[in-house]
Amino acid sequence: MTTLEVADLVKDFRIRGGLRRSRLRAVDNVSFTLTPGRTVALVGESGSGKSTIARIIARLERPTSGQVILRGSGGAAVPNRDYRHHVQMVFQDPFASLNPFHTIAHHLARPLRLHGRTRTRAETWSAVVELLERVSLPAGDVAHRRPHELSGGQRQRVAIARALAPGATVLVADEPVSMLDVSIRLGVLNLLASLQRDQDLAVLYITHDLATARHFADDILVLYRGRVVERGPADQVILDPHHPYTKLLAAASPDPAARGRSFDIDPAEVVEAGSAPPYEHR
Numbered sequence: 001m002t003t004l005e006v007a008d009l010v011k012d013f014r015i016r017g018g019l020r021r022s023r024l025r026a027v028d029n030v031s032f033t034l035t036p037g038r039t040v041a042l043v044g045e046s047g048s049g050k051s052t053i054a055r056i057i058a059r060l061e062r063p064t065s066g067q068v069i070l071r072g073s074g075g076a077a078v079p080n081r082d083y084r085h086h087v088q089m090v091f092q093d094p095f096a097s098l099n100p101f102h103t104i105a106h107h108l109a110r111p112l113r114l115h116g117r118t119r120t121r122a123e124t125w126s127a128v129v130e131l132l133e134r135v136s137l138p139a140g141d142v143a144h145r146r147p148h149e150l151s152g153g154q155r156q157r158v159a160i161a162r163a164l165a166p167g168a169t170v171l172v173a174d175e176p177v178s179m180l181d182v183s184i185r186l187g188v189l190n191l192l193a194s195l196q197r198d199q200d201l202a203v204l205y206i207t208h209d210l211a212t213a214r215h216f217a218d219d220i221l222v223l224y225r226g227r228v229v230e231r232g233p234a235d236q237v238i239l240d241p242h243h244p245y246t247k248l249l250a251a252a253s254p255d256p257a258a259r260g261r262s263f264d265i266d267p268a269e270v271v272e273a274g275s276a277p278p279y280e281h282r
């Protein structure tokens with residue numbers, strides 16, 4: 001059983017403003033665990049550090065301190081290839097993440113071969129067909145097309161299939177539907193949820209949208225200025241928020257159960273409470 005443990009993660013960026021150099025702490029001591037069959041949502045506004053955490057988990061960025069440990073597959077010193085066999089990403093922009101020169105079949109065949117999942121051409125082709133079926137795309141129609149010939153939703157389904165191709169056990173979905181048409185977002189999120197259930201995936205769902213976080217996640221972590229300010233079971237965090245920042249998010253949420261509730265929040269309170277220890281729902 002693979003679990004991914006994010007422990008005491010810190011990320012500082014050096015920033016230049018005119019002649020002065022300074023440091024921005026984008027991620028401040030963040031810890032959580034992803035376990036099979038559960039979805040954790042990381043919720044926060046733009047700039048709160050969500051993508052930086054995703055990039056560190058994907059090994060696209062190194063943390064300043066802290067670690068990401070893949071348990072059940074050889075410990076912390078897992079080489080990149082083995083790590084990526086287990087941990088895969090789905091990015092926000094399905095167009096940017098797919099190569100315009102290659103066919104959809106090529107995008108899926110490559111990780112299958114690279115991770116030793118298939119050997120012969122026939123094996124690879126049937127695995128490509130199976131992957132496309134898993135994400136509800138007609139293989140005969142899309143396999144030989146190029147990304148620009150598909151809709152945004154279809155492209156994101158291909159990106160999900162590609163993430164599954166190595167046999168991933170942990171999926172990090174960074175705002176996977178925010179660039180898609182509103183009308184097709186739910187379909188893609190439902191697909192992620194059913195894949196998660198069927199394959200017992202551990203999922204990190206990164207979003208600024210509290211309503212979908214409540215619907216699709218078991219647990220929610222609320223991130224404010226790089227720190228986790230509140231965490232717990234999804235319903236509790238959203239329907240009974242304690243941290244002033246979570247209250248602000250809940251009040252602005254399109255979720256009818258949370259929206260419009262009068263939490264009587266003073267913005268200064270949000271800033272002040274940002275450095276307090278996180279509120280943990282039990």
Ligand SMILES: Nc1ncnc2c1ncn2[C@@H]1O[C@H](COP(=O)(O)OP(=O)(O)OP(=O)(O)O)[C@@H](O)[C@H]1O
Pocket residue numbers: 013014015024026044045046047048049050051052053208
């Ligand atoms: N390479 C970088 N160099 C300097 N600062 C960076 C870098 N990457 C991110 N940051 C800063 O770190 C902070 C967190 O950024 P991050 O992209 O992780 O936030 P986010 O919550 O994912 O936002 P969004 O939802 O807009 O993507 C921001 O203040 C951002 O400007």
